[in-house]
Amino acid sequence: MxxxxxxxxxxxxxxxxxxxxxxxxxxxxxxxxxxxxxxxxxxxxxxxxxxxxxxxxxxxxxxxxxxxxxxxxxxxxxxxxxxxxxxxxxxxxxxxxxxxxxxxxxxPVRIINSSSFDLIIGTPVHKREYIDWCLFHVEHNYQSLWSDHKHSLKQRNALLKTRNNLSELYYWDKKISQLGMSIFNFRKKYIKSLQLVLDQEFPETIQHLNISLVYKPGWNVELSLLENLNSSRNKDIKNGFTQCGIHRDNIDILSYGRHAQTVLSRGEIKKLTIILIISQVYLLQKVNDRxxxxxxxxxxxxxxxxxxxxxxxxxxxxxxxxxxxxxxxxxxxxxxxxxxxxxxxxxxxxxxxxxx
Ligand SMILES: Nc1ncnc2c1ncn2[C@@H]1O[C@H](COP(=O)(O)OP(=O)(O)O)[C@@H](O)[C@H]1O
Ligand SMILES: [Mg+2]
CATH class of the missing domain: 3.40.50.300 (P-loop containing nucleotide triphosphate hydrolases)
Known part of the structure; x- marks a missing residue:
C-alpha cells in the first residue's frame, strides 16, 4: 500500500x-x-x-x-x-x-543501497536471503517450512555437538529431509522463474552481460536428502555440525559462465543488483498482485x-x-x-x- x-x-x-x-x-x-x-x-x-x-x-x-x-x-x-x-x-x-x-x-519494502551488492559479491548467506525474501511473500507456507527447518537443524546440530542421545538423529534426519526437500523444490522453481523474468524483462542487459543464475544445492542431488544425511552422519558427528542440506545452498550469478563479481565493473554490479531486485518484485506482483x-x-x-x-x-x-x-x-x-x-x-x- x-x-x-x-x-x-x-x-x-x-x-x-x-x-x-x-x-x-x-x-x-x-x-x-x-x-x-x-x-x-x-x-x-x-x-x-x-x-x-x-x-x-x-x-x-x-x-x-x-x-x-x-x-x-x-x-x-x-x-x-x-x-x-x-x-x-x-x-x-x-x-x-x-x-x-x-x-x-x-x-513489503526493498531497500537498495551499497550493502545490496552483497547479492553478487557476498556469501551464500546473501544469495539464500535473496531467494527466500520473495518466497516468504509468494508462498504462504514457506515461512513456516523455513522456521521448522531451522529449528530441526538446530536440534540435530545440538545432538552432534553433545554426542548425547545420538539415536534421536534418525528422527531429525527424517524431518530435515522432508522440510528440506520442500524448500529445495520451491527454490529450484523460483530460480527458474526468476531467470525467465530476467530474460523477458531485461533482455538488453541480460544478453549483453550474458547473465545466468545457477542453483547450487548444498548436497548431492543424485541421492535423496535423507541418503545424504545418512552417509554424512559419521563425519557430522566428528565435526559437530550438519555439513549437507539446504542450509548450504548457493546461487551462482554468472556472466559469460564466470562468477559475475570477478567479471563485471562496479557500475555493472550495481545495475545488475537493481535488476535482480526489480525482477523479484515483478515476480512477486505477478503471483499476488501486491x-x-x-x-x-x-x-x-x-x-x-x-x-x-x-x-x-x-x-x-x-x-x-x-x-x-x-x-x-x-x-x-x-x-x-x-x-x-x-x-x-x-x-x-x-x-x-x-x-x-
Ligand atoms: N541519532 C541521531 N541523532 C542526531 N543525528 C544523527 C543521529 N544519527 C545520525 N545522525 C546524523 O544525521 C546526519 C544525517 O545522516 P544521513 O541521513 O546518513 O545523511 P545523508 O544520507 O544525507 O548523507 C549525519 O550527520 C549523522 O551524523
Ligand atoms: Mg546517505
Whole structure:
C-alpha cells in the first residue's frame, strides 16, 4: 500500500515535520549528512518495524532526546511507532499490536543501497536471503517450512555437538529431509522463474552481460536428502555440525559462465543488483498482485545517466512506490514517471521543492 504521509519526531537528525508523499515517485536530494538516508530509514521502519542500518532502532533516537515517534497514513491503514530506550510501541489503526510481523506483512519494502551488492559479491548467506525474501511473500507456507527447518537443524546440530542421545538423529534426519526437500523444490522453481523474468524483462542487459543464475544445492542431488544425511552422519558427528542440506545452498550469478563479481565493473554490479531486485518484485506482483515500496539510496553513485534512466523506466509501475535519494537534483531523475514529488533536505530540514 502506498504511504501518503509521514510524520517524524526526534528521528535521527531530521527536524520534526509532516510530509505528504507521492504514490509513485519521490526524489530526495541533499548534501552528504543532510538526512537523506535517515528519511529512507524512517520509511523502512514505519513499514517493517526495523531499520536497514542498525539492529537496534534506539540509534535512531535523536541525540539528547529520549524517544522518537513516526506516524504515517497509508492508502488503507494508519501506522505509528514510538521508541524509547527500552521498548517500542507499534500501533496499526489506533490499536497497539504486539507482533512486528503484523506490521511487516502490510507493505513489503526493498531497500537498495551499497550493502545490496552483497547479492553478487557476498556469501551464500546473501544469495539464500535473496531467494527466500520473495518466497516468504509468494508462498504462504514457506515461512513456516523455513522456521521448522531451522529449528530441526538446530536440534540435530545440538545432538552432534553433545554426542548425547545420538539415536534421536534418525528422527531429525527424517524431518530435515522432508522440510528440506520442500524448500529445495520451491527454490529450484523460483530460480527458474526468476531467470525467465530476467530474460523477458531485461533482455538488453541480460544478453549483453550474458547473465545466468545457477542453483547450487548444498548436497548431492543424485541421492535423496535423507541418503545424504545418512552417509554424512559419521563425519557430522566428528565435526559437530550438519555439513549437507539446504542450509548450504548457493546461487551462482554468472556472466559469460564466470562468477559475475570477478567479471563485471562496479557500475555493472550495481545495475545488475537493481535488476535482480526489480525482477523479484515483478515476480512477486505477478503471483499476488501486491504493491511494493522500493527505496534506492544514492541512485546516481557509480551509475551513468543512461543506466539510471533505464532502471527508473523499469520501475515505473502503478504498483511500485519508489523513493530515491541523490546528492544533486538532476532533470533525468524526474523524467520516467508521469507524477513525482521532489524534496530537498538541508541540515535535517525536509522541504518539498517541486512536483508534477
Ligand atoms: N541519532 C541521531 N541523532 C542526531 N543525528 C544523527 C543521529 N544519527 C545520525 N545522525 C546524523 O544525521 C546526519 C544525517 O545522516 P544521513 O541521513 O546518513 O545523511 P545523508 O544520507 O544525507 O548523507 C549525519 O550527520 C549523522 O551524523
Ligand atoms: Mg546517505
Amino acid at each position: 502506498a504511504i501518503r504521509q509521514l510524520s517524524l519526531n526526534n528521528f535521527r537528525n531530521l527536524i520534526s515535520t509532516t510530509v505528504d508523499l507521492n504514490a509513485n515517485l519521490n526524489i530526495i536530494t541533499g548534501l552528504n549528512g543532510s538526512g537523506k538516508t535517515s528519511f529512507l530509514e524512517a520509511l523502512h521502519i514505519i513499514c517493517q518495524g526495523r531499520s536497514f542500518k542498525t539492529h537496534s532502532i534506539n540509534h535512531c533516537i535523536q541525540h539528547k532526546k529520549n524517544s522518537f515517534l513516526l506516524f504515517s497514513l497509508f492508502d488503507d491503514y494508519k501506522a505509528g511507532i514510538s521508541r524509547n530506550n527500552k521498548t517500542s510501541i507499534i500501533r496499526i489503526d489506533n490499536k497497539t499490536i504486539h507482533k512486528v510481523s503484523l506490521l511487516a506483512k502490510k507493505t 504493491e511494493i515500496m522500493i527505496l534506492i539510496d544514492d541512485i546516481d553513485s557509480e551509475l551513468d545517466e543512461g543506466s539510471v534512466k533505464y532502471l527508473l523506466n523499469k520501475l515505473n509501475s502503478k504498483k511500485i512506490q519508489l523513493f530515491i535519494t541523490n546528492i544533486e537534483s538532476k532533470e533525468y531523475l524526474c523524467q520516467s514517471h508521469e507524477e513525482y514529488k521532489m524534496f530537498h533536505v538541508e541540515h535535517g530540514m525536509i522541504k518539498a521543492v517541486k512536483h508534477k
